[in-house]
Amino acid sequence: MRAFPSVLFDEAHSEAWSIRREVAEAMNPAHPDDSGYSTAAAILRRLGQTVTAHTQGPVTTSVLDPHDVFVIAHPSGDHWERTTGAGSPVFTDAELDAVEDYVAAGGGLVVLAECEQDKYGNNLADLLGRFGVGIEHTTVQDPSGSHNKVATWVLGVRGAGAADGPGLRQDLLAGVRQACFYRAGTLVAPEGAEVLFETSGTADPAGRPLALAVRHGRGRVVALADSDLFGDDSIGDFDHAQLWTDLVTWAARIPDVAAGHTAGSEAPEGLGAAWDGLKAAVEALRPLQAKDGSIAEDRDRAVELISEISDNVVRLAPGFPHDKDYLDAVVADLRKWVADGLGVPDFLDSLNLFHPDAQRVDGLEHLVVFPMYTQNGNPNRNVEAVWIRVVWPDWLAELERNGYDNPMFVPIAFADFTSGYDTNSAVLFPETVAVRETPPRFTWGGIFCDREAARFRAVSEAAAATLKLALPPDAARLLASQELAQDTFVLWDLVHDRTHSHGDLPFDPFMIKQRMPYWLYTLEELRCDLTAFGEAVKLEVDGVPHARYVQYAILFDRLFRFPITGERVRNYDGLGGQLLFAYLHRRGIVRWTDNRLFVDWAKVADGVADLRGEVETLYRDGIDRSKVAHWLAAHSLVAAYVAPHPASVWSQGVQALPEEQKEMVNAVLPDEFPLSMFYEALRRKLTDVVESTRGIRA
Numbered sequence: 001m002r003a004f005p006s007v008l009f010d011e012a013h014s015e016a017w018s019i020r021r022e023v024a025e026a027m028n029p030a031h032p033d034d035s036g037y038s039t040a041a042a043i044l045r046r047l048g049q050t051v052t053a054h055t056q057g058p059v060t061t062s063v064l065d066p067h068d069v070f071v072i073a074h075p076s077g078d079h080w081e082r083t084t085g086a087g088s089p090v091f092t093d094a095e096l097d098a099v100e101d102y103v104a105a106g107g108g109l110v111v112l113a114e115c116e117q118d119k120y121g122n123n124l125a126d127l128l129g130r131f132g133v134g135i136e137h138t139t140v141q142d143p144s145g146s147h148n149k150v151a152t153w154v155l156g157v158r159g160a161g162a163a164d165g166p167g168l169r170q171d172l173l174a175g176v177r178q179a180c181f182y183r184a185g186t187l188v189a190p191e192g193a194e195v196l197f198e199t200s201g202t203a204d205p206a207g208r209p210l211a212l213a214v215r216h217g218r219g220r221v222v223a224l225a226d227s228d229l230f231g232d233d234s235i236g237d238f239d240h241a242q243l244w245t246d247l248v249t250w251a252a253r254i255p256d257v258a259a260g261h262t263a264g265s266e267a268p269e270g271l272g273a274a275w276d277g278l279k280a281a282v283e284a285l286r287p288l289q290a291k292d293g294s295i296a297e298d299r300d301r302a303v304e305l306i307s308e309i310s311d312n313v314v315r316l317a318p319g320f321p322h323d324k325d326y327l328d329a330v331v332a333d334l335r336k337w338v339a340d341g342l343g344v345p346d347f348l349d350s351l352n353l354f355h356p357d358a359q360r361v362d363g364l365e366h367l368v369v370f371p372m373y374t375q376n377g378n379p380n381r382n383v384e385a386v387w388i389r390v391v392w393p394d395w396l397a398e399l400e401r402n403g404y405d406n407p408m409f410v411p412i413a414f415a416d417f418t419s420g421y422d423t424n425s426a427v428l429f430p431e432t433v434a435v436r437e438t439p440p441r442f443t444w445g446g447i448f449c450d451r452e453a454a455r456f457r458a459v460s461e462a463a464a465a466t467l468k469l470a471l472p473p474d475a476a477r478l479l480a481s482q483e484l485a486q487d488t489f490v491l492w493d494l495v496h497d498r499t500h501s502h503g504d505l506p507f508d509p510f511m512i513k514q515r516m517p518y519w520l521y522t523l524e525e526l527r528c529d530l531t532a533f534g535e536a537v538k539l540e541v542d543g544v545p546h547a548r549y550v551q552y553a554i555l556f557d558r559l560f561r562f563p564i565t566g567e568r569v570r571n572y573d574g575l576g577g578q579l580l581f582a583y584l585h586r587r588g589i590v591r592w593t594d595n596r597l598f599v600d601w602a603k604v605a606d607g608v609a610d611l612r613g614e615v616e617t618l619y620r621d622g623i624d625r626s627k628v629a630h631w632l633a634a635h636s637l638v639a640a641y642v643a644p645h646p647a648s649v650w651s652q653g654v655q656a657l658p659e660e661q662k663e664m665v666n667a668v669l670p671d672e673f674p675l676s677m678f679y680e681a682l683r684r685k686l687t688d689v690v691e692s693t694r695g696i697r698a
Contacts, residue, residue: 003484004048004545005068005108005252009037010075011053013091013122014083017073017112017227019053024232027082033233035082037073040230040244047245047474048545049252056086059095061102068253069108070099074227076114077121089122096123100130104217108251112227115139115152115183131214131221134188140181140210140225142203147180147237154181156197156210161470168464168479172196172213172250174472174601176239181210184226190214213250220251250473254480274315275387275416278369281308282385282418293371293381293434295342303338309383310334313369320367326353330369345371345381348435356410357444362392365415371434376566377423381434387415388428391449391490399494399544404535406498408443411490413450414697422695424566426451447493450698453485456557458696462689463560463682468596475552482698488549495535495550499528504619515661517631517650517668518570519638523615526576529554530612537605555580555604559590564683565690568671575642575673582641582676583611592678628654628664642673 009019017037018024024036041051054063064070074081075089083089091099103109109131113124118137125135140154147153156179161171172194179197186208189195196211211224228234230244285305288295295302310331317327329350337345347370356366368386373379391411400406412428414421428446431438461479464471471479478484533554539547562577584590589607591598618637622630635650644651649667657664675683 006050007069008067009053009071011084012087013075014089016081036232039232046543064102071110073112075122103219106218106253110222115185131216132190136186144202145200152183159195169470171470175242178238181226182228222247274312278312281305291380293345345434346436360392364390372432374425377425378420384420386417388412410446411449412446449489453489454696454698455693459561460556491546492550495532496528499531518572522572522575527615
């Protein structure tokens with residue numbers, strides 16, 4: 001999983017720590033936890049990161065380049081520490097050059113020094129000096145600010161944080177309130193460094209850096225004046241585990257070009273011209289079609305174009321042998337359309353033969369040709385050609401088999417498409433296809449995770465910058481990596497989609513197609529997302545690495561993108577985002593002050609769970625209510641947090657409503673719950689960004 005960092009621990013320079021438990025036991029048989037970083041490595045692995053040790057030989061460019069973070073934990077001469085015993089604690093000039101070049105090119109470096117640094121016989125000072133960081137030979141003492149009354153077990157004081165600047169801000173101490181440095185030295189911070197922890201005013205020496213972060217070239221360096229705080233016997237203390245993951249994640253390089261699903265596709269060998277010809281014929285046919293897909297004028301030209309479409313589908317079919325029966329039926333339906341006089345097209349026969357749900361193989365590609373409308377896109381049933389790729393990694397397939405069964409769910413990515421998908425549409429649903437009769441049931445639904453991920457990244461990044469929101473390092477990594485965001489959306493969609501058919505459901509989850517107030521669909525969609533958030537919390541505990549990112553994706557998309565996207569006419573997704581923001585804001589979990597947004601990250605999960613509880617209570621109680629009573633109760637729940645329009649009849653209660661249900665629905669204002677002043681301001685600032693995501697390609 002290339003989206004997650006690869007971390008390399010150096011154990012070839014007589015380090016006093018090892019990520020290999022057996023080595024730590026050999027180093028220190030009586031107390032291996034005092035020589036082990038195996039728990040620190042395990043924590044990273046649970047987050048999806050690859051962790052390995054460099055055990056022998058020099059550090060070279062070829063050793064470093066495959067990895068995103070390089071960790072050096074306290075090399076020492078044997079006279080002072082029990083060590084790995086491999087190599088000299090001194091890095092050669094060539095090794096120092098290799099590490100410096102690695103960081104300048106985008107790699108991450110984490111260096112853990114010690115108290116009385118000069119005595120250990122290593123040259124970490126020379127290494128850190130290349131990045132402007134100094135190490136002071138001292139042992140900090142602070143009887144007033146110590147742990148367990150041990151003067152050298154110093155409780156660090158949080159630094160001031162990064163200065164404001166353009167672009168995204170990161171909070172390297174997200175979720176970290178306190179850390180203890182056991183027998184620490186101190187550091188010298190270069191200009192522009194972010195001091196994370198420092199000694200207190202009562203310490204000796206006072207007000208000196210204990211941990212800092214600095215950028216160098218395209219890379220990042222983290223330095224700490226103590227190595228014990230992440231050892232096996234200390235990483236469980238205070239917030240050390242969170243600090244460790246924050247620092248390593250922040251330092252980690254993000255590949256410039258994501259591997260895997262985001263890479264582009266090439267046409268099957270020799271068939272590129274056929275795909276180009278298919279697209280050209282589809283686009284030429286588009287202006288000849290009426291809204292229902294029929295063709296009344298210039299029929300001779302239409303027949304020529306449909307013949308070109310058919311011929312190119314035939315040429316392309318060998319590249320998709322698994323879809324042979326379906327593509328043969330497409331050609332037959334095209335010819336039947338011509339033979340029947342080019343009326344409303346009917347592609348039921350070919351639709352019945354297209355079953356991507358039965359072929360969920362990662363990377364498998366399909367050629368899809370149907371007359372269809374595109375949800376949130378083109379409302380007309382035009383012929384469209386879409387070249388798609390299934391996204392079905394092994395980890396997702398295992399989750400779907402074991403607890404999150406969703407046989408209709410087909411996550412897909414674009415390879416290419418005709419202009420009907422040069423829109424906001426991010427789904428491929430069989431119910432959008434022109435057919436003579438609706439099948440008794442549909443067996444699949446496709447969601448373009450690449451487009452949703454790209455939209456999410458663009459709007460969330462712009463919102464975070466505009467709101468000056470300091471992001472946790474893993475959240476910042478999510479916004480920076482298309483591959484990570486894409487796989488995150490696949491997991492989110494899997495759980496969200498199946499939730500529609502689970503739980504207490506007093507009404508059809510797709511009531512938006514019926515004559516019902518739109519806030520009912522708001523609550524249903526929000527319920528599914530709140531449920532997905534809660535499931536992601538559980539999955540994170542179970543060690544599913546994408547689960548943490550699902551929580552960020554739901555939070556950011558709901559708070560930032562949904563409320564300011566689309567028209568303010570029955571905008572049910574927008575209202576769901578407004579409700580979530582207002583609920584969290586009311587509880588102080590999100591706070592807008594001094595022209596910036598603050599999030600209490602530690603309280604988000606509880607806040608989401610509380611709102612989910614209110615919605616689920618509404619659902620359970622709704623089973624015993626009349627329809628109208630339930631509609632009113634749902635309105636009241638939303639109105640408790642999002643102010644209705646001042647002219648709302650619904651907010652006045654049942655006595656103000658017409659008696660007939662159709663008229664009740666007609667009394668709903670197009671924008672029953674207008675945007676707050678916060679969202680009005682945010683929309684003005686981000687309108688261009690939102691518009692730029694129309695038809696976005698990953």
